[in-house]
Amino acid sequence: MSILTRRRLLHRAAPLPAPTGATGTPLGAAAALAAGATGPGADTASGDEHDPAPAPRDVLRFPENFGWGAATSAYQIEGAAKEDGRGESVWDTFSRTPGRTLNGDTGDVAADHYHRWPEDLDLMRDLGLHSYRFSISWPRVQADGTGKPNQRGLDFYRRMVDGLNERGIAPMATLFHWDLPQALQDTGGWENRDTALRFADYADTVFRALGDRIPVWLTVNEPKTVVQNGYLTGHHAPGKKDPDAAYLVAHHLQLAHGLAVQAFRATGEPGRIGPAINLHPCYPADDSPAAAAATRLYDGYENRLYLDPILRGSYPSDVLADLGPDSRLVRGIADGDLAVISAPVDLLAVQYYTPIYVTADGGTERRWPTSVAAWQQIYPDGFYDILTRVTRDYGPIPLTVTENGLPTIDVLAADGTVDDAARVDFLRDHLSAAHRAITAGVPLESYHVWSLLDNFEWEAGYDQRFGIVYVDYPTQRRILKRSAHWYRQVIRDNGV
Ligand code: FCB
Numbered sequence: 001m002s003i004l005t006r007r008r009l010l011h012r013a014a015p016l017p018a019p020t021g022a023t024g025t026p027l028g029a030a031a032a033l034a035a036g037a038t039g040p041g042a043d044t045a046s047g048d049e050h051d052p053a054p055a056p057r058d059v060l061r062f063p064e065n066f067g068w069g070a071a072t073s074a075y076q077i078e079g080a081a082k083e084d085g086r087g088e089s090v091w092d093t094f095s096r097t098p099g100r101t102l103n104g105d106t107g108d109v110a111a112d113h114y115h116r117w118p119e120d121l122d123l124m125r126d127l128g129l130h131s132y133r134f135s136i137s138w139p140r141v142q143a144d145g146t147g148k149p150n151q152r153g154l155d156f157y158r159r160m161v162d163g164l165n166e167r168g169i170a171p172m173a174t175l176f177h178w179d180l181p182q183a184l185q186d187t188g189g190w191e192n193r194d195t196a197l198r199f200a201d202y203a204d205t206v207f208r209a210l211g212d213r214i215p216v217w218l219t220v221n222e223p224k225t226v227v228q229n230g231y232l233t234g235h236h237a238p239g240k241k242d243p244d245a246a247y248l249v250a251h252h253l254q255l256a257h258g259l260a261v262q263a264f265r266a267t268g269e270p271g272r273i274g275p276a277i278n279l280h281p282c283y284p285a286d287d288s289p290a291a292a293a294a295t296r297l298y299d300g301y302e303n304r305l306y307l308d309p310i311l312r313g314s315y316p317s318d319v320l321a322d323l324g325p326d327s328r329l330v331r332g333i334a335d336g337d338l339a340v341i342s343a344p345v346d347l348l349a350v351q352y353y354t355p356i357y358v359t360a361d362g363g364t365e366r367r368w369p370t371s372v373a374a375w376q377q378i379y380p381d382g383f384y385d386i387l388t389r390v391t392r393d394y395g396p397i398p399l400t401v402t403e404n405g406l407p408t409i410d411v412l413a414a415d416g417t418v419d420d421a422a423r424v425d426f427l428r429d430h431l432s433a434a435h436r437a438i439t440a441g442v443p444l445e446s447y448h449v450w451s452l453l454d455n456f457e458w459e460a461g462y463d464q465r466f467g468i469v470y471v472d473y474p475t476q477r478r479i480l481k482r483s484a485h486w487y488r489q490v491i492r493d494n495g496v
Helices: 028-035 090-095 113-127 151-166 193-210 223-231 243-267 289-312 317-323 328-332 337-341 380-394 421-439 482-493
Strands: 067-071 131-135 170-176 216-221 272-278 282-284 348-351 356-358 399-403 444-450 469-472 477-480
Touching: 067 170, 067 399, 067 482, 113 151, 113 477, 113 482, 131 216, 131 444, 151 170, 151 193, 170 193, 170 399, 193 243, 216 223, 216 243, 223 243, 223 272, 223 289, 243 272, 243 289, 243 328, 243 337, 272 289, 272 399, 282 289, 289 317, 289 337, 289 356, 289 380, 317 328, 348 380, 380 399, 380 421, 421 444, 421 482
Parallel strands: 067 131, 067 444, 131 170, 170 216, 216 272, 272 348, 282 356, 348 399, 399 444
Antiparallel strands: 469 477
16 A cells, blocks of 8 residues: 555644744634634633623624534543443553553543533533534443443433433434444454444444434544554554554444444434544645645545445445555455445534645645644635535535534633633634535535533643633633633624
């Protein structure tokens, strides 16, 4: 295979200087707007008495009924790693292994959401969220990934989901956000086809327990990140560097997705279901034919490898040819698998953080300002490009954005405020791009900012804060950042 992604290879690199607003960056206008904005006052409470004074302004209005939400995932916020019968996941193992995460951070306590969920739900209500995208921890529901469910784990999610519905917030549940039960890893993890069957059983258990109260389900979060970070670079659990295994893992994750869709249909529940895929628009770094060809293949590995099987029922032929007939992926595709994987879905969840610029030799190049996550380039037009491309190439399937956000090193000021102006810029520019995509005909129905709360950012530990709500980890106090106040106003205005 000729291409291994470089995404997140630089994760441990020192933070680069903040975006300079160099000529040509699409951030200039938003930065100027933000500079004129007034910051919120100190606020740990949920009232809106500290919101910026409404100023007359032009608002890009979103369609009526557009859904405004925020996203989290279980291992990143719940904590309570050993409570109520929860089993170990691959992320427990990985984060407790010395040298794997920044400062040796783990999700043992995280944002303590397992205990503080009522307060967190109140906060969401007070922000005016319509929708909350969270994930269910497989090892909380089945400690070893198989067999009789752990009722205490299911009860936690039932209480939380009921709490959302009572507050008028629509629950959107992801079944797998990377916390594979360690017991299943011990029998081969996603390299083992049987793990996909175990996933379907787990999904069936969850559908039967919660299917009557959750309107939207997402199957597997970002299969690509498991493939690339878990099996190519080894920066994520289970920490392998085995390209041949990686693409077999891609197949089994997609098989798991398809089996879960089938299990969901079999329950007869009325909700909707789809995959959550992170997409990266790929652009050639120069005008050469070689860069164009390399970009095409790169796009295959980044996007079509995950979109085509689910939405077209086939693997992209250029990627299969590049992997070769002896690859474990090609050998691992059994008769009928693609029919399962392409079981019709109701919606596609898109996650967007960064574009990729591909050089003639198949490498990558940075073009736009980065954030404290060195793998990210801030390029809102890429959001427009990827949304319109999905609609153009795959038809008018309803889209929801389930992740989009910016990490910052936020500081709680002496006056109790957190001024994350860069996040406001980022969100405004990306929402403007999403608005343009809708105007161009993209059936985008909702948007979820990543993330509601600061949380455990995988191998980057707790340093990179993605939340619109600051978490003061020593006290677990929640503090609305400037971006949270801003987002509340966006929701009220139904626009930016
Ligand atoms: C995505 C993950 C999410 C979070 C963001 C920053 O790849 O799905 O858990 O880490 O990146």
